[in-house]
Amino acid sequence: MLFRVNRKIATACVLVSILVGCSTDSNKKEYASPEALCEVPVDAGVLSKLLPPGEKIAVQERNPTPHRKRCQVNVDGRVALIASQEWWEDGDGIDVVAHAFPQLKSAQLSGDGTSLHTGTGALRKVEACGRAGYSGYTLFTAIQVYARDVDDSVAVKKLIDDYTDGVVASATCR
Template sequence: MNLRLAKKGTAVCVLAGCSSESKDKREYRTPKSLCSIPVDADLLTPLLPEGKTVGVEEKNPVPSRSLCQVNVDGKTALITSQEWRERGDGVTDVADSLARIEGGEVTSDDKYLYAGTGAVGHTASCSNPRHKEHVLFTAIQLFADGHDDATSMKKLITAYTEAVERSDICS
């Protein structure tokens, strides 16, 4: 009887692609924050490539935009951004300005646009005295080859946008 169960279990694993060896070739720890914005590493991991080292670098190209670049083995894997835009802009306007986001699906509340290689979020309750006439958007762009996961992207942009809304930038 135990042998029969073992054979069934083996067949299920063969069909499902199970392995006793880990297929994950990540030798680094997934970051728990993206430039001071906390993120659940479990949401970020599926979007990052295999590799040995990971680094996170903050960039502020202009006063209305901040970037957080995640590099794996020295190559850009993912970039998050926070950008103050004019009132009236929507997630599609922001997505149209970003190279890695093509197409995508907009949520029913128009708060998020997500695709396999990127996403945009619209902060609902964010204000800042330095940006009185603007609204804050978040974005994530994937640059790692072979990564295209709209479901994971939707989860990450939602969590990232909510974390930004709780941060000091929205005070």
């Protein structure tokens, strides 16, 4: 009887070992993180912390309206992150704009009142940007993380700062 139990345990251990040995590492990133989000330079190392494991990455620019420019990052065909530039009417405060981003429900406003962030999203008012054709509007940048099991407020803060600096230096603000 004891021999049968030990044999069943040994067989189960062999089967588990085979299954584990044959499985792929689902936590591996087989792609390189981009160094820019739709031509806006960012730190690829910081961006990588906010992206899920997977095989393929694709970056697409989407402009749903003339006042919104979105850069969508897909991993294995699923939306992982969106970086956006959005012109809102002067007078719309960061608290009003934040309602458009579900990732910011629990965000706290920064001391200077120009940004807020969580582990899955950030929003920043771009003070140093005035562009012809957008008189009466204020630019905001946003990061939205859709990847599962990603929640890193330090990386999100670094990415929104990086992305905003890149936008200010781009043609968007010249």
